[in-house]
Amino acid sequence: MKSCTHIAAAIGMTAALLAAPLVAETEWPEQGWEVHATSMSYPRLLDELKAAVEAEGMFVVTEAGPTEAAASRGVTIPGNRVIGVFRNDYAVEILRLSVPAMIEAPMRFYVTEENDGSATLSWKAPSHVLAPYIGEDGEELEAIAEELDEVFAAIARSALDAQ
Numbered sequence: 001m002k003s004c005t006h007i008a009a010a011i012g013m014t015a016a017l018l019a020a021p022l023v024a025e026t027e028w029p030e031q032g033w034e035v036h037a038t039s040m041s042y043p044r045l046l047d048e049l050k051a052a053v054e055a056e057g058m059f060v061v062t063e064a065g066p067t068e069a070a071a072s073r074g075v076t077i078p079g080n081r082v083i084g085v086f087r088n089d090y091a092v093e094i095l096r097l098s099v100p101a102m103i104e105a106p107m108r109f110y111v112t113e114e115n116d117g118s119a120t121l122s123w124k125a126p127s128h129v130l131a132p133y134i135g136e137d138g139e140e141l142e143a144i145a146e147e148l149d150e151v152f153a154a155i156a157r158s159a160l161d162a163q
Contacts, residue, residue: 016119017139032128036121038155039163042113043077043120049083049109052158056151058085067113079113085155090144094130097141101133107148109155125149 028035038045053060062084070077084106094101107129110122126148134142 001051016097026091028122030119032131033095034123034153034156035123036161037114037123038119040119041117042111044162045111045119045159046079046081046083048159048162049111049121051104052155053083053085053159055153058087058151058155061086062108078115079111079119081111082162083109084109085109090148093144097138097144098133101141104129104133107152109152110149115149121159124154126152 040048050060060083063081064084065079065081067077067080085108086106091102091105094105107126108123112120112122114120127145129141129149130141130145134145
């Protein structure tokens with residue numbers, strides 16, 4: 001009898017865990033990150049971000065997120081998408097200056113859904129991402145990183161201004 005009670009309790013706890021959204025507490029690193037909460041829904045922020053990327057002459061080159069795959073397994077998690085953004089001329093210049101630095105391309109925006117249905121836009125500043133590759137003679141790479149900081153900030157402003 002006791003083992004049946006334990007099994008029933010375990011099944012009940014498992015069902016409760018599967019029904020509840022699975023998400024960690026959000027604590028963004030302070031250094032190198034830009035984080036902007038919005039009043040927009042997750043799908044709308046994704047759409048606005050993609051439009052802003054195109055408007056700034058950049059390209060969405062990758063998209064990844066666990067939300068849809070988790071749903072297909074019966075697991076509910078908030079919207080979560082990483083959007084890789086880059087352009088070939090930046091790739092060529094960065095490769096000319098530092099082959100190892102290209103591991104950081106494309107640089108990414110991160111769109112996350114909050115419990116209230118709103119969404120947050122965040123990203124690591126390109127200058128922060130490329131900092132480990134800037135050596136003593138890294139003025140050109142540093143200039144590209146700063147230019148990318150401006151491009152990413154412009155993309156974010158455009159997407160966020162839609163609220």
